[in-house]
Amino acid sequence: MSAQITILQRKLLIALCAQAFVPSIFVYIPYVLTINIPFFRIPIYFFHDITIPLFTCFPVWDAAIMILLITDYRRGLMGMIRKNKVQEESVFQVTSTSGAENSRAILVGCTHGGTTDTVFDDRRITALNAGFQSVPFALLGIHFLYRYWSVRKPHLIQLFSTPKFVTLLISITAGQLMSWYLMSIYGTTGQEKDDAKRELQEEYERKYGKGIENAWVILDHWRDNRLNPTLVFMVMCLNVMMISALFTAASLAVLTFNHLNLTSKISTKSGRLQRKLLIALCAQASVPSLFVYTPYLLVMNIPFFRIPITIVHDASVPFSTCFPAILIASRER
Secondary structure (H helix, E strand, O other), X not given: OOHHHHHHHHHHHXXXXXXXXXXXXXXXXXXXXXXXXXXXXXXXXXXXXXXXHHHHHHHHHHHHHHXXXXXXXXXHHHHHHHHHOOOHHHHHHHHHHOOHHHEEEEEEOOEEEEEEOOOOOOHHHHHHHHHHOOHXXXXXXXXXXXXXXXXXXXXXXXXXXXXXXXXXXXXXXXXXXXXXXXHHHHOOEOOOOOHHHHHHHHHHHHHHOOOOOOOEEEEEOEEOOEEOHHHHHHHHHHHHHHHHHHHHHHHHHHHHHHXXXXXXXXXXXXXXXXXXXXXXXXXXXXXXXXXXXXXXXXXXXHHHHOOOOHHHHHHHHHHHHHHHHHHHHHHHO
16 A cells, blocks of 8 residues: 555544544433433433533534544635635624524513523523624634734744644634533523512513523522622623633734834735734624623623613613624625
8 A cells, every 4th residue: 555545544544533532522421421320319410401512513523523634625624715705704693693583681670581482492592592692702812813923923824724723723612602501501590480580481471472481591690689609600700701802802903003013024015904904803893892792791790789771681682683784884894
């Protein structure tokens, strides 16, 4: 067997092993744990709750492994992206409207409830929808990093074509999504019948003429007139994640602008183009920051001070729904 054929066979075998590894992690292990652990009377709420999300996303990883490991596939994909100029706004539109038309937010006193009107009537769908709202901001940070490296450290741009670095970026984005999902599941209420859930259900039925039984993610800031410590911890974690994402993007933008103003290694034409691209990216970043993160931060934090948030609360879902259109309009402008 020739050396070239041997190298090709080895690459295909590695890709096949990676494909076998993915369903083992995303399907077999959750199955084995969910089926066997109850014999020992050990709670399996965590494994049970992540089983369906893992089943749902494993086919994507299965295909991604082949694209990342086989050079021809990877180069073909990168060529398609460059040729068609696929940029973040398409991802923003998919992730922000994935369920936005069926998302509802209800406020009763200082209790905030989020729900999704789907055939599943499952709070995990609502939590997953919240998780998808974090994806555009992870992608924004990646794009700002690309802009910064293209100006400050061009030799690092090639990392965006390497499987390991692309896998790292995908893992960071997926990790952020999963963090939002898990905190929405375990840091909020809605899985059990209580006064807060009953009041939100009644208010939802009054406003929309339809009852939602189970698909509730409830932020009950003052449970029985006492501050909810679990919710405080969850909101603080989300605050840190959101503010960190915005701070990272802003820092990279400032560093890039500063380098463009000080460097003499870039031609005037190239510097002008880089500045235009960076300004367009900053405009893109400001739209979701104003229409998604700011309402989220206000809705989650203001009730701790027992301040009415009716206007902010009622505007949060329409803002989240319409921001992709404004995003595209800002780019075209």
